[in-house]
Amino acid sequence: MATIYDVARQAGVSAATVSRVVNGRASVDAALTARVQQAMRDLDYRPNALARNLRRQRTSIWAVIISDIGNPFFTSMVRGVEDVAQGAGYSVVLCNSDEDPAKEARYVAAALAEQMAGVIISSTGKPANVNRLIEAGTPVVAIDREVRGAAVDSVLVDNEHGAELAVEQLIAAGYQRIACISGPRRLPTAQQRQRGWAKALRAHRRPATDDLVRYGDFRQEGGYQAMAALLDEGEQPDAVFVANNLMTVGAMECLVDRGIPVPDRMGVVGFDDIPWAHLVRPSLSTVVQPTYELGRTAALLLAERIAEPTRPPSTVTLRTELKVRESSARSAAS
Amino acid sequence: MATIYDVARQAGVSAATVSRVVNGRASVDAALTARVQQAMRDLDYRPNALARNLRRQRTSIWAVIISDIGNPFFTSMVRGVEDVAQGAGYSVVLCNSDEDPAKEARYVAAALAEQMAGVIISSTGKPANVNRLIEAGTPVVAIDREVRGAAVDSVLVDNEHGAELAVEQLIAAGYQRIACISGPRRLPTAQQRQRGWAKALRAHRRPATDDLVRYGDFRQEGGYQAMAALLDEGEQPDAVFVANNLMTVGAMECLVDRGIPVPDRMGVVGFDDIPWAHLVRPSLSTVVQPTYELGRTAALLLAERIAEPTRPPSTVTLRTELKVRESSARSAAS
DNA sequence: CTGTTAGCGCTTTCAA
């Protein structure tokens, strides 16, 4: 690999001049600029970002640490981040923590060691990881999941309200015993959605007892098992609110396997959409989150924090919306 | 951020000794080691990877450049890569080229500038990008998509054979005019799958003419449009082989919208599975790829190439398997 | 406008 000195020699100038040309700096003589550019082409010169970053004490890469790359939720979120990042001159790399705090810790350590310019993180729930970033002075924005015990810019959605909407709809459709498949207890999103479920039920004087709740892992398999548990353990719900998209798919799968017709014998509403929700039969009613906007907003916030590191952290909460499809619209009352 | 010199001062040793401790090097006196470790803890010292990498002339990060993070195909592939990488002491970052050669070029440039230890790439089809890596001496492995015009380690699947299996099954089920929704013309995977379709048809003396082929973009929307075109332009196929998973979903969507019953009036087989293929009604028959294994194998190949940079490139081809579900199993002959 | 010089933080000879 050619270095800046090779280029300098070839062009008959100093390394500083090459550096100026590379960085489009102030008035370098046109003739020299041309010579340098020619030399760079001849030598196929590529600046070594490692050296540059070391010297500058900053990089131009953002890390997005997501908790499950298998969740389509993140697909469009990442696009939102990328679009903003690119406009602001940053590259984005994705790190998949797979809901594993240890894996997340490794990526946080890497982001720190590599002096990443900023981090957007959908936390697995360990505030320690986020705090490590903050203490080291790395600009960071929490996305999707609030991080308790860390003063950090955050972009969230109104989880509780979205869950209420979902349950209200099930109630309006005439369902009586509405269960909840919640997520990992440590995750605020799961807690908030479960709380929304309970709140809506209580508002209508319906039971919102523990035996109507099961906890999954936010994966398809977890949804399947939670649904099975609900069915097997004699609670006899006639509807279920599922706190995340992948688990909703799993729950549906279970219902299909058991031959329980949806929505007639079981109403289903899930939190967060899936791109093919309407292809599934019956099509899935879901609480839709503005995923792209979530990513965009987080990126904007990150850019602002980088520009102004000392300003107090802010939280943006985006609205969710209920999309009623077939799975929650019973044709006949029970 | 504390530097190695801060630690050295605090522990009353030289920076070299700290470095030795950090890197677990040869015999450093036990007492000194203890003092250094204490100092590191006191100062919350984290080695600066930029400086280290600059000095060592290598990093411990692999970049995986994928063409569409929205495709579940990549989810499990990435897990395969991560599992091997971690065992070998590397971190993995994901870059989403979004099927855009320009975006891909940017990530290749970044990988080069950041002196990434290796790259696994599902190419958008521009050999130039891959060649840039090879010429710069960066270890690289092509995954899923062969790169023509580049001598590179590759992990592929038997696309042509998988497509043949799919079409054979449609023929066996009694379908007569079997269309093909192929992918971007520039992509070898699309070409190979289309070729497999044609080969199977010819083997049975069936027409495999151009008017039975439409080209999508490997996205859901493209599949929808291609299906619509097939329907609207008077070809009247009674079955369709779709060259990728997302497009299969789009095609199904179109069929639902048009009220065309699958598999009775239209048989469908797609290439590459989706995690919820059996939830869709009718459930989707697909050619299944060993995605996790694909990732694993690519990672293994990359590790080997890093260890032995001069060995000739090798290509590993993995087998596909046909999973027959409802969408290709017509109950009554036409 | 251009070149000289001094590091960024780390590792690695080379001596002691």
Place this chain on the structure above:
DNA sequence: TTGAAAGCGCTAACAG
């Protein structure tokens, strides 16, 4: 076993 010193490739003062 330990330390001093050089230098990875680049940028940013500072002179000229």
